[in-house]
Amino acid sequence: MRGFRAAVCVVVLAASASAGEIPRAERRSGSDFMSRETRAMQDDDTANPGMLWVLEGESLWNKKTGDAGRACAECHGDARASMKGVAARHPAFDATRGRPVTLEQRVNVCRTERQKAPPLAYESRELLALTAYLARQSRGLPIDVATDQRTQPFLDAGRATFYRRQGQLNLACSQCHDDNWGRQLAGNVVPQAHPTGYPLYRLEWQSLGSLQRRLRNCLIGIRAEPYEYGAAELVDLELFLMWRARGMTFEAPAVRP
């Protein structure tokens, strides 16, 4: 069955045998599947369009905002030191909420509670700029989400979402990204779904986008109704994906085709 090249890729995906989880030694970042030109674009800070958001994020970091009239930098200081590794640890458990929160949610918690400013909309330029700036401070570090008793139920929920068939095409994330990575889906190579570089610049979007934007795209692709931005299901899935990529190098802001 595996050697048979069906014209409709979905048929191949649905029919192929389950290969199970990817062994740790075989894990590969999405950047390994890209063309040399796209990799060069990611690696050069003056060619990587994600750096435009990073630069904007740096100015937002130092800008006073909200009723409290405070800038991020007034509490957190120089992000290059204080925010090192932070993005590679998210989603992280938030004790007051009793559940993991994403980097985007963490920024908005700080905005509403400390700066007394309105939360930034998901995928807004400002939120992407701030998260890109934060994520840039973790570039080159290993992904390291904390897993303990508190996060375990959410990690399990994320894992269940990853392996659950859904949508009109009745596909689970794992059927593409565990069982058929490296093969073609239409013109594209199916990557292993390790979120190593978010927020990242997708050439297709002509913009920077968050991991949740990518996840919603995938859900639409399998004709499932996408969860809302910030929905518990997406956060749990994000947590599971980051755990699944634990130890891999953080590349943000990455570039993807």
Added chain:
Amino acid sequence: MASALINAPPRAKRGEIIEIKTLISHPMETGYRRTQLGALVPRDIIRLFVCTYNGTEVFRAELHPAIAANPFIVFSTVATESGTLAFQWTGDRGFSETESVAITVD
């Protein structure tokens, strides 16, 4: 907002060919797309990019609707004398952005 990134060598030898990379933040809205209600999204693109080297134009590019957002333009010139490389992008809706870098030629 810092919207343009320039990568040009700060020092060069006289007569050397230098590569200059420019990246600017811009949506490059084509003018052909429509909203969900069918209204045309007005065109908003950069029309012209010019680089001058101590006042002399060394590179010019006309941009068109098919060019992707955040245009990345790479070109080369010959390092002739110390001075300033000035860059200007102009476009629809009165868009105008300038940037400059210094270069030392020995």
